[in-house]
Amino acid sequence: MALKTGTRLRSQVDDTEVxxxxxxxxxxxxxxxxxxxxxxxxxxxxxxxxxxxxxxxxGKRYTSSADNQLEVLVTKAGTADLRLGEITLTRKEAKPLPASD
Structure with a gap:
């Protein structure tokens, strides 16, 4: 299945939805x-x-490591890991805001 922006997916083995x-x-x-x-x-x-x-x-975003090829938003948490082929997706950290003086 070709993934497109806005596609809603669910896991077959736990409660995860993205x-x-x-x-x-x-x-x-x-x-x-x-x-x-x-x-x-x-x-x-x-x-x-x-x-x-x-x-x-x-509510967390997960991405396929440093290449940032894939990014998903978790809408329902689960107990299993997400993978793109052989690459395990990692949680994307928020960018720090610039300091205001």
Whole structure:
């Protein structure tokens, strides 16, 4: 599935839901807990077991490391990690505001 800005996805193995903020270059598949994510209107497959991970936090943005190819916003937190192919997504830190004098 080609990811586009605004696409809403859900995990098949936990409660994680995301919105794509910045789509990746190419057709990389977004995984959660080691399984492909599906659109929120689709039902998850039965019997899937998540890979262990640190999970996601609601309201946080996750990106595919320094290249910033993909950026997603978590709208519902879960217990599994997000991956783009073999790259684990990391939480994007907020940029510090400039000091005001």
């Amino acid at each position: 919105i794509v903020v910045k789509p990746p270059v190419g057709d990389g598949g977004l995984l959660c807990g080691g399984h492909p994510m599906v659109e929120v209107t689709q039902d998850p497959a039965a019997g899937l077991v998540p890979e262990p991970g640190a999970g996601t936090q609601i």
